[in-house]
């Protein structure tokens with residue numbers, strides 16, 4: 001079965017059956033050192049390019065890597081991140097270098113510029129349409145957690161501290 005070009009297989013395992021979906025930044029990858037690129041109030045004033053490209057310097061969040069490693073081999077593990085296509089290769093390299101268990105990586109394709117929560121909701125619907133039975137999600141953005149639970153998916157909220165200082169109604173792209 002053909003999948004969208006922004007779905008990147010790591011193990012050759014097909015999409016479908018029991019599936020766990022984990023976020024990357026703030027759950028497995030420590031993006032704290034690059035939050036300063038987003039200090040500006042308005043989205044148009046934030047340095048999104050600087051923020052995303054600094055991902056190569058992220059360290060591993062040990063408990064996030066352990067969470068991924070703890071997922072049964074019988075379960076398809078998808079990493080779903082709102083990272084942009086420009087850092088696709090850097091992200092693949094980081095996951096490999098740091099030995100992060102995953103079967104699939106899903107990040108934004110070109111021109112997929114919707115806010116993070118909207119974009120992730122669309123990807124989850126596509127996963128389900130492709131046969132994935134999503135049993136669990138984990139994310140550090142409270143808006144994503146709310147959305148995922150709204151889709152009927154049990155979801156772990158993993159606080160990263162990246163979102164605590166902003167109004168809940170503000171648009172979020174990461």
Ligand SMILES: [Mg+2]
Pocket residue numbers: 023024025026027139140141174
């Ligand atoms: Mg995150």
